[in-house]
Structures are given as structure tokens and as C-alpha cells.
Amino acid sequence: MSRPTPASTPVLPETHARQVLDAGRYREAVELYKNLLKQERRSEWLEGLAASYAGRAKELASKGMLQEALVVWRNRASLCGKSLAEGPYLDWLLRTGAHDTALRLLTPTGDAAGTVDADLETRLAAVALTAHESVLAQLAAESPLRRHRAAAQAAIAACCRADLADLDEQLRGIPFRSPYRDLRFILKALLLVGNDAAQAAGLIARVTVDGPFENLAAVVRAGVLPGKRWLLALLDLDEEGRHLLLEIKGCPENRRSLLLEVAELARTGVPPTPTRVVDLLLRRSRGLPETAARLCRRLLPYADKRLAEYRNAFGPLGEAESECILALAAECRGATNHSESHWLRAVRLFSTEEAPLQAALILRHLFDLIVGDEDASDYDDECTTWLERSLELDPDDRATHLKLIRLHRQGQDLKAARASVETALARFANDPAVLLEAVETALAGNAFKKAVTLAKRLLDLDPINSKVRALIGRAHLSHARKQIRLHRPEAAGKELDLADEWLATADERSVSKLLRGLSATDARATVLLREAVGELGGKLLAAWHVLLESIRVGSQPAGELRRAAPDLSGMPVPREVLTVMHAINALGGNESKALRTVLDTLRAPLKRAAAGDFSESERISICETLLSREELVLLQAYADAGLRRWPERPLFVYLATFAKHGKAAFFAMSERERQALEDALKKALEDGDQRTVLRIRDLMGPPGYFSGDDSDDFDDDDDFGDSVNELPANPRDVFDLFMSMGGHNEVIRMAREVLPDSKFRPLERAAGGNRKKLAEMLIELLVESLADIDLTSFIASPSGGLPKPKPHPPAPKQPVQDDRQKGLFDD
Numbered sequence: 001m002s003r004p005t006p007a008s009t010p011v012l013p014e015t016h017a018r019q020v021l022d023a024g025r026y027r028e029a030v031e032l033y034k035n036l037l038k039q040e041r042r043s044e045w046l047e048g049l050a051a052s053y054a055g056r057a058k059e060l061a062s063k064g065m066l067q068e069a070l071v072v073w074r075n076r077a078s079l080c081g082k083s084l085a086e087g088p089y090l091d092w093l094l095r096t097g098a099h100d101t102a103l104r105l106l107t108p109t110g111d112a113a114g115t116v117d118a119d120l121e122t123r124l125a126a127v128a129l130t131a132h133e134s135v136l137a138q139l140a141a142e143s144p145l146r147r148h149r150a151a152a153q154a155a156i157a158a159c160c161r162a163d164l165a166d167l168d169e170q171l172r173g174i175p176f177r178s179p180y181r182d183l184r185f186i187l188k189a190l191l192l193v194g195n196d197a198a199q200a201a202g203l204i205a206r207v208t209v210d211g212p213f214e215n216l217a218a219v220v221r222a223g224v225l226p227g228k229r230w231l232l233a234l235l236d237l238d239e240e241g242r243h244l245l246l247e248i249k250g251c252p253e254n255r256r257s258l259l260l261e262v263a264e265l266a267r268t269g270v271p272p273t274p275t276r277v278v279d280l281l282l283r284r285s286r287g288l289p290e291t292a293a294r295l296c297r298r299l300l301p302y303a304d305k306r307l308a309e310y311r312n313a314f315g316p317l318g319e320a321e322s323e324c325i326l327a328l329a330a331e332c333r334g335a336t337n338h339s340e341s342h343w344l345r346a347v348r349l350f351s352t353e354e355a356p357l358q359a360a361l362i363l364r365h366l367f368d369l370i371v372g373d374e375d376a377s378d379y380d381d382e383c384t385t386w387l388e389r390s391l392e393l394d395p396d397d398r399a400t401h402l403k404l405i406r407l408h409r410q411g412q413d414l415k416a417a418r419a420s421v422e423t424a425l426a427r428f429a430n431d432p433a434v435l436l437e438a439v440e441t442a443l444a445g446n447a448f449k450k451a452v453t454l455a456k457r458l459l460d461l462d463p464i465n466s467k468v469r470a471l472i473g474r475a476h477l478s479h480a481r482k483q484i485r486l487h488r489p490e491a492a493g494k495e496l497d498l499a500d501e502w503l504a505t506a507d508e509r510s511v512s513k514l515l516r517g518l519s520a521t522d523a524r525a526t527v528l529l530r531e532a533v534g535e536l537g538g539k540l541l542a543a544w545h546v547l548l549e550s551i552r553v554g555s556q557p558a559g560e561l562r563r564a565a566p567d568l569s570g571m572p573v574p575r576e577v578l579t580v581m582h583a584i585n586a587l588g589g590n591e592s593k594a595l596r597t598v599l600d601t602l603r604a605p606l607k608r609a610a611a612g613d614f615s616e617s618e619r620i621s622i623c624e625t626l627l628s629r630e631e632l633v634l635l636q637a638y639a640d641a642g643l644r645r646w647p648e649r650p651l652f653v654y655l656a657t658f659a660k661h662g663k664a665a666f667f668a669m670s671e672r673e674r675q676a677l678e679d680a681l682k683k684a685l686e687d688g689d690q691r692t693v694l695r696i697r698d699l700m701g702p703p704g705y706f707s708g709d710d711s712d713d714f715d716d717d718d719d720f721g722d723s724v725n726e727l728p729a730n731p732r733d734v735f736d737l738f739m740s741m742g743g744h745n746e747v748i749r750m751a752r753e754v755l756p757d758s759k760f761r762p763l764e765r766a767a768g769g770n771r772k773k774l775a776e777m778l779i780e781l782l783v784e785s786l787a788d789i790d791l792t793s794f795i796a797s798p799s800g801g802l803p804k805p806k807p808h809p810p811a812p813k814q815p816v817q818d819d820r821q822k823g824l825f826d827d
Helices: 013-022 026-039 043-062 066-080 089-095 101-105 113-124 123-130 149-160 165-173 183-192 197-204 213-221 229-234 239-248 253-267 274-283 288-303 304-314 319-333 334-352 356-370 381-393 398-410 414-427 432-443 446-463 466-485 488-502 507-516 523-534 542-554 556-563 576-584 589-611 616-628 632-645 650-668 671-687 690-700 720-724 731-754 757-767 771-785 791-796
Strands: none
Touching: 013 026, 013 043, 026 043, 043 066, 089 101, 101 123, 113 123, 123 149, 123 239, 149 165, 149 183, 149 576, 183 197, 183 432, 183 466, 197 213, 213 229, 213 239, 229 239, 229 253, 229 288, 239 253, 253 274, 274 288, 274 304, 288 304, 288 319, 304 319, 319 334, 319 356, 334 356, 356 381, 381 398, 398 414, 398 432, 414 432, 432 466, 446 466, 466 488, 466 507, 488 507, 507 542, 523 542, 523 556, 542 556, 542 576, 542 589, 556 589, 576 589, 589 632, 616 632, 616 650, 632 650, 650 671, 650 690, 650 720, 671 690, 731 771, 757 771, 771 791
């Protein structure tokens, strides 16, 4: 049997009133406390009513109902015996403009008035300055507001006249404890903001924040802010404060609205788009100085659709300048071909207008835009002509002279390089950088004596230049190699003696000794050869130098290696491998054949060393070196080992796949390998590794397929399904598609990657620098090479391997294939 539930304990009225007050229901709390006070006038209930009135008044004020809040506060004072002046009442009066009412609060009302009035007088100091005399007459005669008012008004007048001497005189009449005391610092700071911001900042720092003259003090605080920070502070001022600050800053009346808009843009914290700034300048163009028009012109490449509006606002643009703006706009869009045509028209116009420096600058920029830092073999005669033409227009640009010399030398055009050197030396005869390029060019052309002569001339100008000293030593070494090739051991010995005077490193001196050993075959030479091998470590690095130097001097590398007898039996240590990789990087492009011969001999020990304990960065460096030299066998060994050690690194997935299939990976990789690359691509995107992203995409598609694509356009799991299905089956249609997608430059780049020099170079020479013609000739060659491949069968191939050839009638004789194509176009 259940017990009856006891009735809840009743809540006392005073407890209920307190709960309602604490809950913020002030209007209801006022009524509850009034009812309690009707029963008995307890002090705690009176305080509760006062708190309820105060909460209700503040609630109304927060809603903008200031007059209603004032009425409630007065009820609080009359019913609860509280002072009107306490709390926010005075502020509400000032906000409603009831200044006279506020000043009447200062009328003496009892014994405690003195302490209250001192604070009130300070808070009402700004109001008293502008109040009518009849209102102030109600105050006691000894009130500081009345006694110091005349001095404060006179100080303000002196400040308005910018009369610093009179200002100092009037401020002396304001005591330190006066309600107007803040004016002593604010008025002086106002006069100093424009001329001595530091002193003004020191003065305003002594003013209490939220004092009676805070609006005026805020203007000074904003004015002394460094840089352009005052612009942001300008927005926090009221309208009168903004006007005063702009006056202090000397801003003309017709530009103030523009300045406020600029401040609003700055306040967002996000740089505005160029188009928005251009729109702002165009909208406010009337009365703006030439600097605004110049700024607008600089931003027009980002807002080229505003060209007509610019002309209406600021006047016509020169034809050459318009072409420059359109060229830069095309660059911003990534439309390089359009940009090139606009830049070339600008060059022609500037040349006509006799503005050679502008034309030269554009030509240099155009070269950097089209060529950049690519290898010299990848750009044509037209790009070289831009630099040559720029030097005709601006022959004093030393940097372009140096760039042109290097350009010709890297492109193996030593005749043009020597001509550029002579032109540069004629203008910069004693310039160290030009002389250094002259030395390098002489060495590239095997003009060793001339190289030494130029280097010594350079050394006279810069005696402590270690690079030049090393160049002199290497020049003598190169000359010694030439003498050894010509079977002149005595002459070679003299050159090696001279080289030893200049060579600074132990390894270089060991190479000199090694050459002495290679200059003859007798016992003494063999001893020298083996001593050099010992000095070079006796193993992998020593073998590298023996093989390379024997090729350079025309000896049989295998025989010289046996004579030198380095120890290649064990596994090379990582340090040896890294040193050899550094040596490979130092080789010039003209020694690629020698490098291949050397690596053919050292491939076995280098491959064994792939299992060594390399750090991640060391292994990546080795792989990059092997990749740059297209040494795919060794690359696969080091990349596979790296992939086993760091399977999460997308770069090793790319390197391993490239090593296995080369540039033809798109045609040869399996579905499993393609999936691994797709996973690596996603991981590289997550890691922000854009270089690896671009490399993987380039490998996963036909050559040139992804060029120019945005890096975020491939989000689907099957990046290639639809695109591959849409590829035409006819080879010519495929290359026409590439031409439409990437232009003739893309076709040339693609063909350069897959064709050997023996095929590519003759067509390049036949095209005579015409890139469009070269692209068409390359397409013809590639179409002919692909004539027997059924692209439709390739598209349907589930394994992603090479397609089967179309049935072809038997030929009487099999053609001899160029094995340098690596089986790319094999049936």
C-alpha cells in the first residue's frame, strides 16, 4: 500500500521575489518587492526594490529606450532613497542631450554633497564649457566648474588659432585638480600631432581614458598611431572626431569620402581584390591626383575589363601602355600565347616611340616568361633573338650579356657564345663576372691557354677569388688531358705541374696524379696511378675517376681499371655513393656518353649499394640524380628500396614506376601500378606536395596530357576513364587534339621527351626556328611511327599494357629500329 505524497513546502514571498530578481525578470520583481514593502519597510526589501528598478532601467536603456530608463531611475531614487547621480543616470542624461538637467545634479543637497560633487564636476566638465551662464549660476560660486571655465575656454580658443604661446599661458590658469585638467594635455597634444607625434603620444598617455573630454582625446590617440593604423582608428570616431582628425592629417575635403572607404576596406583584415580597388578609384576619380591614376593603371591587368571606364575617368592611354596592360592581363589568366603577342606589339610600339629601355625590359621579361630556367636545348632561336634585340636596345645591361653567354654555351653553340663574350668584354673589359664567363666559355671550347690567360687577368682584379684559382688549375688539367690524347707525355707533365700550383683540394691533386699515371704505361706510371687510387679511397670513387679520366684521355677504360686495381668486391658505403652522385651532377651534358660507359662498369657495385642505410633525403637525392641522367636500372634499385623503407611517400611510388617503364609508363603500366599511382596522387595532394602531384599526373597520361590543368581538377577515383574513352582512334586525330589543347609548344615538348636526338635534331634544324612548322613536322613523324598501333584496342586493354598491332601484310624486309626509343613504339 503506497503512502500519500506530502504537499510541497510553500515558498516565502521574500524568497520568491529574490528568485525572480536573480532570474532577471525585473519588471515582475518590482511589483513583488512593492507588495512586500506595503507590509513592512525592511531595509533588505528596499535594497531588492532598488536593484529591481536598476535592472529594469538598464534593460530599457539597452533597447534604446533612454527616456523610459530615466523615468524608472528617478522612481528608484524617490522610492528607495538612492542618489540620482550614481550609476549610469548621468550618462543617459548626456546621451539624450539633457545637459541642463545633468548640471542641476551639482546643486548642493546635504552633507555628503562635497564628495559626490567633485566626481560629478569632473564628469560634467565638457558640458559646463558650452552650458548657458544661467545654468552655471545655480552652482556655488567656489565651484571649480565656474572658477576655471574662462581659462579653459580661452585655452581652447588659443588651440584653434594654433597659438602655442597663448595656449601655455591659458593652461597655467587650470589647476592640476581642476575638472578641466585633461585639457592641459589634450590641447597641447592636438597642436603637436602633425609635427611631433612622439611628444603628442607622451602627452595623451597622461590623460585618463573615458574622461570628460574622451571624444577629443580619442582624436589625438588615433592621430599618433604609427603608419596607416590611424586609418582604422578613424572609423571608431564620431563624425566630428573624423572631421578633426582629417583636418589634422591635411586631407583635402574632396578626398575624405574616398579615404573613409579605404579605411573600411582595411578594417576587414583581408586585402581587397584589385578589381574592387579599381572600381573604388574609378568611382571617386574626380579630384584625385595623378598618383591615383597611376595606381589604377598598375591594377588594370587584374581588371582589364575596366579599360574603357578608366579612359572615361582618367583620360586616354598610350597604345604601347595598353598593350602592356593586355599582356599582363593575359599572363594573369595563364594565356601565354596571347601575352606573347601583346608584348611583342608593345616592343614594336616602344621602339617607334624611341623608348628603348622599356622595349628591352619587355624582351627580357618575355624571355623569362617563355623560357624561365629550362635547359637551353628546350628553347629556339626566336627566344635567343629576344635577348640579342634587348641588348641592341640596352647594351649596358650586364645581366643579359651574362645570360646570353650562358645560353649559347649550354646550347653547345660555342661560336655564338664566343661572339657574345667578345661583345660583353668590349663594354665590361674588367668586370669579374664577364671575365668568369669568358673563362668558362674558353674551357668549353678546349681553348685552355686562353682560359688560363683570362683567369689570370681576373685574378689580378680579385686575388682571393678561390673559384678562379680552381678554374686555372682545372684549365691546366684539361690541357694536360688533351696532351695525353695526342701522346705528348712531356707537355702533359708540364701542364700538370702548372695545375698543381693552383689546385686547392686533395681530391683534385689526386686526379692530377692519376693523369700522370695515365700518361704512360711503364711501372713508374702504374705506381703513380695506384697511389692516386689509394688517395681517392681505393674503391668506388677511385674507380669512377679512373674510368672517367681514361675516357677523357682516349685510353681503354677497362684496361686502365685493371691496371689501377681499385677494390670493387664489397658493397660501397653510403658516403662513397653520395660522392659519386655529386660527381655525376658536376658532369656537363656533353659527357653523357662517357657517363654511360662509366656506369656500365660501375652498375653492379652501385646496384649492390642500393640496400645501404641511407637517410630519406639522401636516397631522394640519389634518385633525382639518376632520374636526371635517365639511368633507369639503378634508379629502380634505389627507388624500390626507398619504397620498401618509406611506403607512405608518394615520391618513391612515382620514382619506382618511372624507373620500371620510363616516359612510356602511360602505355605500359598495369592496372595495379596505375592504382598505386592514383593513391600516391591523393596522398601528395593531401601533403601539399605539388611537384610530385604534377610528376605523377604527367606520368599517368600521354605526354603533355596534363599540362596546364589545375591541380584540383582530378577528384574522381578514375581520373582517366572518360578522357581515354574519348581519345580518337586515328593517331593523327590524337596529335591534332594535343595541338588544340596545348598549342605547338606542347607538341614540341611531348615529342622532345619521346624522340631520340637523331630524330628530333634534324627536324629542328629544318624548321629554321619556326615552332609551328616544327610541330607539324614532328606530328608527321609521330603519326608515321604509330601507323601500326590500334589505339582502339589500347583503350579497351584491361591491363593498360601496350596495344596489339593491326594486322599488316608481311613486308619483304624488316626495318631496323632505333633502340634509343626504348620500345615505346614497338608493335
